[in-house]
Amino acid sequence: xxxxxxxxxxxxxxxxxxxxxxxxxxxxxxxxxxxxxxxxxxxxxxxxxxxxxxxxxxxxxxxxxxxxxxxxxxxxxxxxxxxxxxxxxxxxxxxxxxxxxxxxxxxxxxxxxxxxxxxxxxxxxxxxxxxxxxxxxx
Amino acid sequence: xxxxxxxxxxxxxxxxxxxxxxxxxxxxxxxxxxxxxxxxxxxxxxxxxxxxxxxxxxxxxxxxxxxxxxxxxxxxxxxxxxxxxxxxxxxxxxxxxxxxxxxxxxxxxxxxxxxxxxxxxxxxxxxxxxxxxxxxxx
DNA sequence: AGGAAACAGGATAAAATTTGTCCGATATGA
DNA sequence: TCATATCGGACAAATTTTATCCTGTTTCCT
Numbered sequence: 001x002x003x004x005x006x007x008x009x010x011x012x013x014x015x016x017x018x019x020x021x022x023x024x025x026x027x028x029x030x031x032x033x034x035x036x037x038x039x040x041x042x043x044x045x046x047x048x049x050x051x052x053x054x055x056x057x058x059x060x061x062x063x064x065x066x067x068x069x070x071x072x073x074x075x076x077x078x079x080x081x082x083x084x085x086x087x088x089x090x091x092x093x094x095x096x097x098x099x100x101x102x103x104x105x106x107x108x109x110x111x112x113x114x115x116x117x118x119x120x121x122x123x124x125x126x127x128x129x130x131x132x133x134x135x136x137x138x
Numbered sequence: 139x140x141x142x143x144x145x146x147x148x149x150x151x152x153x154x155x156x157x158x159x160x161x162x163x164x165x166x167x168x169x170x171x172x173x174x175x176x177x178x179x180x181x182x183x184x185x186x187x188x189x190x191x192x193x194x195x196x197x198x199x200x201x202x203x204x205x206x207x208x209x210x211x212x213x214x215x216x217x218x219x220x221x222x223x224x225x226x227x228x229x230x231x232x233x234x235x236x237x238x239x240x241x242x243x244x245x246x247x248x249x250x251x252x253x254x255x256x257x258x259x260x261x262x263x264x265x266x267x268x269x270x271x272x273x274x275x276x
Numbered sequence: 277a278g279g280a281a282a283c284a285g286g287a288t289a290a291a292a293t294t295t296g297t298c299c300g301a302t303a304t305g306a
Numbered sequence: 307t308c309a310t311a312t313c314g315g316a317c318a319a320a321t322t323t324t325a326t327c328c329t330g331t332t333t334c335c336t
Contacts (some may be wrong), residue, residue, distance in 0.1 A: 002139035003227035011244055026311065040296050059304025060310040075247060087140035103266040106149055109213060110141065113258050117251045129243040142323065164282060178325050197280040197333025
């Protein structure tokens, strides 16, 4: 549940990509700007690619570019693409049964915290975070 | 930030201790009721003891008992006693500087999620979770 | 006084997760 | 064809989580 470096980097990378909207940047360019290992960032961008947030262009003069409008990419989208479901307590994961049979009175609290956090993350788009006026083109 | 087994066990242990209010239970009794390793639970209870939530009685017929009224023990108290500060993103920890010099637009979002989660955890006491009418005795 | 029951706390260790690294395969533009 | 990129899997280091064990100390009971 804690935001890992991967997710942190993912957000920063997407913020960078949203600056040069439409531009395609190779991983090397991004990793230099962000001053972090290219190979690690490459893995992260692959996850974002599978999630349909960025688009990869292979071959020479290839790289990554945004696939969606920055106004339609939320922090939650990025969190989920990189870390998966947002979970506060393993014991409260849907479909998994609490080890104790008796009803756990604490479950609802974890669930509420989850809902609130997810709602907050969904409220903020890359566009709003970069202070960009969200254009309406998809 | 994610709730670990330690914290989960701590909550359950304190709920058990609040059932027999005032009673002193040895770790072995608690670990049997909870069906988990005594040595692991012992470490957790030591943390709770240092935090002033439970009280240890040494020697034969010793054990642990609540030190505070269940209505004055919140989930947050337990979380903090076991896991320390509640942190959503390491980069947003107070006093630690974000690796990037530029102001990070995402910080405030993590901070807000932290505040909301802590507030939610503070709202729920052991007394309210066990459905007990919170007595007024300290 | 002596033995048994119980906590205190440090050292150790297994397992899982996080944080990377590396390399061969594949795609593509010039 | 060559240089530049991504793709994806295997590998590895560091950290955190989840414990276990052992020695020491305290206290009750006989």
